[in-house]
Amino acid sequence: ELPPSHFPAARAAAVALGYLRYLRGGPGRGLELRALRRARRQDIDDVGHKYYLELELEDVLDKDRTVSCTAEVLYGLGSNSSAPDVQITVQGELSSTEEADKEFYNRIRSLEKELVAENIPDSHGNVPPELEPIHLLAWAASGYVIWQNSTENTKFHLAQVKHVKQLKRSDEDLQFDYMLLLHEMVSQEVIPWEVAVLWHPQRGARVCRD
């Protein structure tokens, strides 16, 4: 059993959140960690450390409700490990984003010129409302990067979207090339990371290049 307020559990929770943001996040849904309720760790010989977590999440667009979920995060042994293995079960339903997704999709598809933006948020924390979906999609993209690159000695957060450029595609997906700035808590470094993301209302977000 681990104290939820201590860093080992907190770091595993950040990985679980990243994974879930990638899987379920998008222009209409930004998931945030409200609380880490409970954490346990199991040391598995020759395999690694497995964390069992009980989390409470909220959707930043719908802060009045929370969603509980359980997660398992398995960090492999050795410094050349691949990404942590994450399983998440969400109890209950996340609010539907169908309307918002459709509106965003149509708006972007009808742009004459490809969307380009930088510094989201700006130095004072402002995000223009029309860029908020782009910001939330960046969260989903950062979730992938965070999940893939975390270890027990790191804790990543998205600090800022430095740059984003839309790439027009001939198929039905939207594509955005992001330059993300990730803050790593233990080293305190701010690390630039290029990620290309595809998104579609039914198919969700997929990282195509990282």
Place this chain on the structure above:
Amino acid sequence: DQVLHIVPETFQQVQHLQLLCSTLMLDLWKPLVPEDVRAGEDLHIRIPAPLVQEVKDSLDQHMISYRVLIPDVQKLVDQSMPRERSSHRQVSGGYVYTEYHPMEEIYQWMTQIQKNNSELVTQHFLGKTFENRTMYYLKISQPSNKPKKIIWMDCGIHAREWISPAFCQWFVKEILQNYKSDPKISRFLQNLDLYVLPVLNIDGYIYSWEKDRLWRKNRSPYENGTCYGTDLNRNFNSSWGSVGVSFNCSSDVFCGSGPESEPETRAVAQFIKSKKSDILCYLTIHSYGQLILTPYGSTTKPPSNSEELMQVAKEAAAALTGKYGTSYRVGSTALILYSNSGSSRDWVHTIGIPLSYTFELRDTGTHGFILPADQIQPTCEETM
């Protein structure tokens, strides 16, 4: 700019108006294009201010009657836009505490604060930064014949943590606005002096405004000027260089060339040492994380007065949560966050100051260092 309403009566008038619009490139609001101007139908055009007289003269000349629909377009725009600044504009000489301020304005603010509250506040020289800027602290002290203990608070040791200096400024404002009316504050000041350093890492703070919003360290050069900045919160003489640091200048936790190698560190350390026996409590304000951290970072072995430290911290966290429900975690850095050495808070405790805390203000990662200005007020109110 003005918007005129015209109803052209003849074809000649229509032609003239069309010519006027195209030659002067006037902004047609109704109809949308000159080709659609018709006799007997409404015409609304916006005339830029410098052209208003010329256009009116021309209309008069051609006997085209008009009515001013909007006498001042800008005024209407201003009225219909939500004000950027918070409606809780704090009027202390007009300084807006719900916005982030660049260093120039903070210097001016300190001068004003002392001027407007000279019976209580004095501004003092602490030292100089690497780039030779002056570090000032404010002393808030009620004149009395009693010797008083000191509470020290510094903000902005890390450049990118903008909410921290914003809090120091808010704190000073709150104390000065309420010390006469609020019995808690007035009792406080009867027994304690408050020393507030609004920005410790001035060079870094300026750099985060002008060049790199996410800069953390100071701006002293290393390796022949090819690399900049020491993490001031790894530079103090508390297990310096032992854990949670880098000896490489390019790292964000570079601990400097030795303990107190940086002028900013020395300025603070010298002062605290000189007042050591009078300082009751040391507070250093950071972001983000929503944490109240106690010594130590370099070891999980608890300090001698850890029970008292934890109890006070827990009460503070509870009071904070009581305001807006924001939850803070409490504990030692080594358990809650990570291992580190050379922090100001740890050093202060090792020289004998009993209550020493690091506050990590909002939030927990949603915005991180780039906390929106509209959260300045609630963050400061709950922390107060």
